[in-house]
Structure formats: C-alpha cells, structure tokens
Amino acid sequence: MKVTPTSIPEVLVLEPKVFGDARGFFMESFNRRVFREATGIDAEFVQDNHSRSAKGVLRGLHYQLGNPQGKLVWVVRGAVFDVAVDLRRSSPTFGQWVGAELSEENRQQLWIPPGFAHGFQALSDFADVQYKVTDYYAPAEERCLAWDSPELGIVWPVQPPLLSEKDRHGLSFSQAETYQ
Template structure:
C-alpha cells in the first residue's frame, strides 16, 4: 500500500498494491491494520455506502455535526473528482481543500477524516463510488456547505455543469456553517 500525504496532511491518498496478469488483477482494497498504521490511530468503520451517479452529478459538500464521519472513498466504476474541506475551526488548515481524481483504473482511495466536509463530481459517463464510514449516517446531524462557495475557491473541473440535489443547491457558505471545534 502506498500512502501519499496531501497539502492538508490529515487527508491521505491511498493506493493499493495491484497484482495483475493476462487473467485480470487482484488487490486488497482494505486492511484494518495497514489502514490504522497509515493514519496513525485505531479507527473502525461501521458502515459501507455505495452510490451510482451519472456524469455531472455533484454530491456535497456534506458532513455531520456531533456525530462526524471519517470516510475512505474509492471508485469501482468510472471517474470522479473527490474533494475534502477542512472545517475544523481551530485547525491550521481550516478552510483548505484537497481534490483528487479517483478512478476505477487508478484504484486510488481518499481518506477524509472526521471534521472535514466531503463531496465529489462525476466526470465519466457514470460512476459507482464506495465509501466506508467511521460513524452511522444521522440525517438530523447532516449539514451541507455549498459546492461553489467563493471562500473555498475549489477548482472543480470546469467543463461540466453540475447536477445538484435540492439539499446541495441549498447548502450554506462556510461562514454560516456549523463547524467542528
């Protein structure tokens, strides 16, 4: 497993070792011991999620207050531009974001720690995204920061007009968001 520290050090890009030949490939997509060693703490995942979206769907920027979720995100079909935004109010990297292309062929995963907002834009015709979560989904705790907040200046792929859910259209700006302390 190769681990790359991003410009926001708590967000990691994880690449598995892939074994392939003319028959296909094999890789270990998750190993609890190796993951805990990579992030430097013992965490457990309690929920796996799977979403399928068409080109242009933008989901996010989502997070949960009082019951924050860390997410380990990967793509099994297609391609996305994945984003994590530090919304920990006392963090030295508060308001900074990290973006990475996750695809079925590069097999990269992004570790989005608790205390971060998360979102992604589908850049292929279709994408299936799997992510592990460190806490359960709590609809009453879910919050959304608007994807195009000028304070964040996220550089989304410019050639795609985002398709948003009503919840994502009504996200708040960072300045009005509930933050983590």
C-alpha cells in the same frame, strides 16, 4: 500500501497493492491491520456506502455536525473528482480544501478524517463510488456546505454540475456550522 499526504496532511491518498495479470486483478480494498500500519490510524468503520452517479453529478459537500464521520473513499467504476474541506476551527488548515481524482484505473483511495466536509463530481459517463465511514448516518446531524461557496474557490471540472435539491441549498462557508 503507499500513503501520500495531501496539502492538508491529515487527508491521505492511499494506493493499495494491486496484483494483476492477463486475467484481471486482485486487491484488498481494505485491511484494518495494513491501514493502521501504513497510516498510524486505527479507524473503526461501522458502515459501507455505495453511490452511482451520472457524468456531471456533484454530491456534496456533506458532513455530520454531531456525529462526524471519517471516510475511506474509492471508485470501482468510472472516475470522480473528490474533495475534502477542513471544517475544524482549531486546525491550521481550517477553510482549506484538497481535491483528488479517484478512478477505477488509478485505484487510489482517499482518507478523509472526521471534521471535514466531503463531496465528489462524476467525471465519467457513470461513476460507482464506495466508501467506509466511522460513524453511522445521522440525518438530524447532516449539514450541507455550498459546493460553490465563494470563500472556498473550489474549481469543479464539469460545468454546470447536476445537483440534488439539498445540494442546491447548501450554506456558504461563512454561514456554515463548523467543528471546534
């Protein structure tokens, strides 16, 4: 597995080994031992999620305040622009964001540690996103950071985005609750 730090060093782009031939391909989407040896992170994943989005759908930016989740994200069909925003006040990268295109073609994964808001926008007609999380979904702890928060300046590729009611009412970065 190849590991590449992003401009926020704790957010990692992972490239699993892919074995392919004329029949197709095989890859381990997750192997705890390989992940730990390649990243130095011994994450315990407790839940797997799968979402399907139409082109232009923007999901996020979501986080759980009292139950922060680390996430390992990848795309099995289509392509997305995936974003992580550092919400840890004690971090030198507090308030910064990083984005990566994840697709079925590049088979890259993004590791987003606890303490980050996460969101993505579908770039293809449909995108199936799978991700593993390190803590259970806790609706009472869920928060939504505004996808278009002017303090962040995230440039989303598809305009206008298609948003859920919840995502239309996310708080700006200056108003959002953050982590220590």
